[in-house]
Amino acid sequence: MLLSLQRRASNGGTIGANYTWSHCIGIDPTANNTGRGGPGYLDPNDRSFDYGNCPYVDRRQIFNVTAVVPSPQFQRPMLRKLASGWQLGGIFRASTGDFMTVVTGLDRALNGQPGSAATPTSAANGQRLNQIFGNPYGNRDSIDNYLNPKAFAQPAFGTLGNIRPFSIEGPGYWQLDMALARIFQLAESRKLELRAEAFNVTNRFIPKDPNLNLNANTFGQITTSGDARVMQFALRYSF
Numbered sequence: 001m002l003l004s005l006q007r008r009a010s011n012g013g014t015i016g017a018n019y020t021w022s023h024c025i026g027i028d029p030t031a032n033n034t035g036r037g038g039p040g041y042l043d044p045n046d047r048s049f050d051y052g053n054c055p056y057v058d059r060r061q062i063f064n065v066t067a068v069v070p071s072p073q074f075q076r077p078m079l080r081k082l083a084s085g086w087q088l089g090g091i092f093r094a095s096t097g098d099f100m101t102v103v104t105g106l107d108r109a110l111n112g113q114p115g116s117a118a119t120p121t122s123a124a125n126g127q128r129l130n131q132i133f134g135n136p137y138g139n140r141d142s143i144d145n146y147l148n149p150k151a152f153a154q155p156a157f158g159t160l161g162n163i164r165p166f167s168i169e170g171p172g173y174w175q176l177d178m179a180l181a182r183i184f185q186l187a188e189s190r191k192l193e194l195r196a197e198a199f200n201v202t203n204r205f206i207p208k209d210p211n212l213n214l215n216a217n218t219f220g221q222i223t224t225s226g227d228a229r230v231m232q233f234a235l236r237y238s239f
Contacts, residue, residue: 096172104128130163196233
């Protein structure tokens with residue numbers, strides 16, 4: 001479902017917003033029952049065992065706001081030269097988290113399938129755990145205890161875990177990016193463009209998914225983040 005709204009002001013400014021609700025489910029596309037081109041299904045006799053939410057693309061809710069605001073046309077000559085003609089733009093994005101698979105870190109099934117991967121990007125990249133508590137989370141506002149280790153257990157040797165692939169939602173985030181630009185008309189065919197851009201303007205901590213390997217000491221902890229504030233400047237002369 002997609003809802004969008006856009007409005008243009010008389011001074012040339014624009015603002016737009018859109019909201020997306022979506023849900024993607026299926027069998028992990030990287031798995032196959034031969035092992036060629038992928039790690040294989042966890043249960044070669046039951047492809048549906050790897051049926052679940054789509055990795056990374058299944059973000060249930062996404063909200064975007066974009067705006068472009070021009071500076072006023074000042075009357076005083078000096079002020080008009082310095083402050084008129086600028087455009088300030090911004091993009092605000094908020095999103096719920098993607099869905100994750102928690103893995104054993106060991107070959108508990110004794111079938112040769114990998115117990116974990118550096119980044120478990122597919123259900124077949126790691127044997128899954130048993131979930132023994134209904135709520136898998138510790139404190140979703142904490143980077144040290146996002147997942148509760150006591151909510152999971154290693155499957156018995158020779159068995160597969162009961163948890164579905166990509167069934168646990170990762171941390172959401174929001175981010176604000178902005179840009180300021182102006183084009184100076186030097187002559188009929190010569191222009192000078194100044195541009196400044198800032199990504200993650202608020203320098204907010206943007207959490208990535210936590211460690212998903214129960215065999216690791218940092219299981220359930222968020223140890224990586226998105227980019228900190230990045231600023232860049234550009235000057236372009238065209239003729």
